[in-house]
Amino acid sequence: MSSPSVNRRIVLAARPRGAPTAQDFRLEQVPVTAPADGQVLLRTVYLSLDPYMRGRMSEGPSYVPPLALGETMGGGTVSRVVASRHPGFREGELVLGATGWQDYALSDGEGLMPVRDTAHPSYALSVLGMPGFTAYHGLLNIGQPRPGETVVVAAASGAVGAVVGQIARIRGARVIGVAGGAEKRRYVTEQLGFDACLDRRDPHLAQQLAEACPDGIDVYFENVGGAVLDAVLPLLREGARVPVCGGIAHYNDEAPPPGPDRLPMLMALVLRKRLRLQGFIILDHYADGYAPFLRDMSAWVAEGKVKLREDVVVGLENAPAALMGLLEGKNFGKVVVRVAD
Amino acid sequence: MSSPSVNRRIVLAARPRGAPTAQDFRLEQVPVTAPADGQVLLRTVYLSLDPYMRGRMSEGPSYVPPLALGETMGGGTVSRVVASRHPGFREGELVLGATGWQDYALSDGEGLMPVRDTAHPSYALSVLGMPGFTAYHGLLNIGQPRPGETVVVAAASGAVGAVVGQIARIRGARVIGVAGGAEKRRYVTEQLGFDACLDRRDPHLAQQLAEACPDGIDVYFENVGGAVLDAVLPLLREGARVPVCGGIAHYNDEAPPPGPDRLPMLMALVLRKRLRLQGFIILDHYADGYAPFLRDMSAWVAEGKVKLREDVVVGLENAPAALMGLLEGKNFGKVVVRVAD
Known part of the structure; x- marks a missing residue:
């Protein structure tokens, strides 16, 4: 292939106040640098869009360090090696x-x-990758x-929720999903096999x-x-477990919601119901x-026991709008941006 | 001994609004019934007073079932068998x-x-019993x-906190206590060996x-x-563990405190810091x-590695005032009521 000359990149132009807008991103064009000895040049094929990215756009503490203004937006990628001066990588392979x-x-x-599953390389960003x-x-x-236990999962058609529910079904639990709109709800029960979806x-x-x-x-x-957490709390049984991996409903919050302050109520509930609330960051x-x-x-996917719908957005330039939509739940399935063929 | 004829008991007279008052309790005198076949008659020697009792006085859900109006206040006791028609118990023994x-x-x-430790029978209600x-x-x-880890415990001179801190010291942790007043703070550092007490x-x-x-x-x-929890939250390290066994600061609350609502903040903190919040009820x-x-x-107590100060109140009739004081932190050590010699 001919040597590429221009790299398009999208940087953080401004810190969002509340929901991100197009003005918070900037597309830049910079020269492509040839790889030095020990380096590879990668062509992005798929870019993953995930809720945690909103946290990195803000300055405050998050579970991932904030981006600097002007820094290229981070994210998981599947790329093709287009030039290699590294003994571990050869041109054409997917990483x-x-x-x-x-x-x-x-x-x-x-x-x-x-990337082993070259038939579905984007799965490395979804069901076989970080969300899965x-x-x-x-x-x-x-x-x-x-x-026989009851498992509830919100964002049930999303990249994480869909997989949570299907694994819980494999383990013999009843699974109730929550999703936005009739189409997603039908998909969650009919295609993913949840017992119900609200x-x-x-x-x-x-x-x-x-x-x-x-x-x-x-x-x-x-x-x-x-609202989903609010509906769940009174229904938690004694000894219930609450893995905490996100809170997308609040990612665009500028300030804590008005009172009363329910923090003492939550602590009392943790005690009375012997709850276990545990946060985790998958990078650990x-x-x-x-x-x-x-x-x-890999076995479950091969056997058809775990399915995942992808919401494929074409073109790097469409990533900002796609992230904004993801934060509002407008996506239907795992959002990946197809950056190149 | 002569056969007792009158039983004094203290019943729940009214459900407290906020902090309990003397009017919420009533002392009654009723005849003592002789034991039937298979029964023992017990004379209360020590009565334990504990914060959970406040929860049972209210109607709402707690981790222990509410008392009925007119029901005798519940609580752990060390008693002497004064009459036995049960083959497993002989007169004079402590239970x-x-x-x-x-x-x-x-x-x-x-x-x-x-009760094995007849030299200190009240320990069965404190360091060797439920609080311990x-x-x-x-x-x-x-x-x-x-x-080398840092452990923080509030109510550090109390029945549970004092033991928590001493066990943490045995395990090699740094221990910071929080207690009310200079006398308690001095006791916690000088007698119990905490590294500091605020x-x-x-x-x-x-x-x-x-x-x-x-x-x-x-x-x-x-x-x-x-206020202690509020001070602790921003200092929790990644992977911190929060065993939740009470929330005495809120037991007299009539309504949730004013806003803003910090529940979403707490959930975000659980995620970001990978916290584990886990409630437990020791009865389980x-x-x-x-x-x-x-x-x-028993070994730690015998070796002097764990000490416990008791705050002994004399006379069953003084139990209501002692419970009111306990809920305000006026006690100094584990509160036991000496009901009889």
Whole structure:
């Protein structure tokens, strides 16, 4: 192939106040640098968009360090090696990395992993990658559902929630999902096999959840917060487990919501119901947990026991709008940006 | 001894609004019934007063069922068998039970345990009993302090807090206590061996705690809530553990405090810091955990490694005022009522 000359990249132009807008991003064009000895030049093929990215756009503390103004937006990527001066990589192969929102990137190879499933390379960003591993670790190691227990998961058609529910079904639990809109809800029950799926926008969500969980809730996989958490809390059973991996309903909050202050109520509930609330960041668990995850999940995907719908956005320039939509729940499935063929 | 004829008992006269008052209790005198076949008649010697009793006085859900109006106040007791028609008990022996706020009680023997340490029978209500077991289980099984880690415990001179801190010291942790007033603070550091003890009423508690915990907090044993929890939250380290066994600062609350609503903030903190918040009720753990606790704690007490100060109130009729004082932190050590010699 001819040597590329221009790298398009999208940088953080301004820190969002509340929901991000187009003005918070800037597309820049810079020259592509040829790889030095020991380096590879990578062409981004797929870019993953994930809720945690909102946290990095703000200055305050998050579980990932904030981006600097003018810095290229970060993100997981599947890339093709287009030039290699590194003995571990050959031109044409696909690698999983974190080269962010840009067409090209140089790498010294550190942190790059081969993409084995070349028929579905984007799966390395979804069901076989970070979101799938998040679902697997959080549900099995913290949630620990037992057969017959009731598991509730919000964002049930999303990259993490869909996998949480399907693993819980494999483990013999009843699974109630919450998703936005009739189409997603139908998909969650008919395609993913959840026992039921409620509408997150329904004003009677709390009552519907209570009816769907007549024995209460044993595991609530927390990735949204907001109205779903409010509906879940009174239904948690004694000894319930709450793996906490996100709270997308609040990512755009500028200030804490008005009172009363329910923090003491939550602590009292933790005591009275003997709850276990446990946060986790999946990056902490790759060293110990990724290999068993990949073995189990690859088998489940091959057997058709775990499915994942992808919401593919074409073109790097469309990533900002796609992230804004993701934060509002407008996506339907795991969002990946197809940056190149 | 002559056969007793009158049983004094203290019943719940009214449900408190906020802090209990004398009008919420009523002392009644009723005849003592002689034991039937298979029963023992017990004379209360020591009655334990504990914060959980406040929860039982209210109607709302608590981790223990509410008392009915007119019902005798419940509570752990050390009693002497004064008449026995039960083959398992002989007159004169001391037993641990839960016969509540009264001079005498009949029992069919179920749930009674022999009191082995007859030199200090009240220890069966404190360091060798429920509060000691609460400290042991919560700290070691949920808190899991490692040598060199920082453990914070409030109500540090109280029945549970004092034991938590001393066990944490045995395990090689740094221990920072919080207590009310100079006398208690001195006792906690000089007698119990905590590394430091702060004043819960100091308006600069948050700043002082930050200075006392320069590396942050690895384990916070939660039994108070309120200002101590507020000061602790920003200092929790990644991976910190928070065993939750009480929230005495809120037991008299009539309504949730004013806003803003910090519940989403707490959930975000659980995620960002990978916290584990876990509630427990010690009654759940007697079957599996009591024997190893009693073995370890008896040894520590015998070796002088764990001490406990008792705040002994004389006379059953003084129990209501003593419970009111306990809920305001006016006690100094584990509160036991000496009901008879």
